[in-house]
Amino acid sequence: MRVLLVSDSHGRNQNMEKVIRKVSPVDLLIHLGDLEGSEGYLEAIAPCPVEMVAGNNDFFSRLPREKVITIGRHQIFMTHGHNYYVNYGYGELRAAAKSRGCDYAFFGHIHRPVLDDTEEVTVVNPGSISLPRQDNRRPSYAILNVNRKGDFDIEIYYL
Template identity: 55%
Template sequence: MKVLIVSDTHGRDENLELAVNREAPFDMLVHCGDVEGREFYIEALAECPCSIVSGNNDFFSDLPREEVIDIEENKVLVTHGHYYGVSMAFDQLADAAKQRGCNAAFFGHIHMPVLETEDGILLVNPGSLAFPRQRGRRPSYAVLETDGNGKMNVEIRYL
């Protein structure tokens, strides 16, 4: 299974379109928030099942605050992250994922890619396709591929 993970597109679709075209085909798209009203466009663009959560800039949105999704043998907490203090540390997010029986958490908000494990929880932040904040400020996203037995391999990729 191949999953495209994006975040913090802030209504700017150009780089999202590039990432989708570069990585197609994929089986699922996960957006970790701050779509700014573009959720229907994103779902149409992806042409596959989508998990899209609200971010701190998704005012008046009907999107869920967070979701728990299944990716083969894995349970994943999808959230924007701002309710878990991810700008400071990732321990609250890892705890929330663990409490929900998840072995991974996908999040956004900080506009910087993260790929690490904390307390046995795989933490993935794809960075931002619109306003990257890491050194070099290259737009980024993540691609997850499973091996058919549930093992997740994640890679941060740059435009």
């Protein structure tokens, strides 16, 4: 199984289209919020099922603010992250994930890629596909490759 992980497109979908073309085929697409009204568009262009959560700029969205999904043998807590003060660290995010029985927390909001497996709950942020804030300012996304045992590896990529 191959999963595309994106966040913070903010209604600017050109890079989303590029990434989908570049990495397809994928079995699942996960968007971690701040779509700004592009939910239907993303579902229409995605070549696979889509899981989404609302971000702090998704004011009128009917998407859930957070959810738990299973990928392989792992439970994943999905949230945009703004309610867990992710700009100041990942402690509250990890605690929220752990309280829901999750060993991974996928989030967005900070517009910078993160892959931190130094504690019991691994935190993953694909960065922003449209408005990156890290030093190189390149749009980023993540790919999860799930093996037959249900484990996966995660890599961050840049456009």
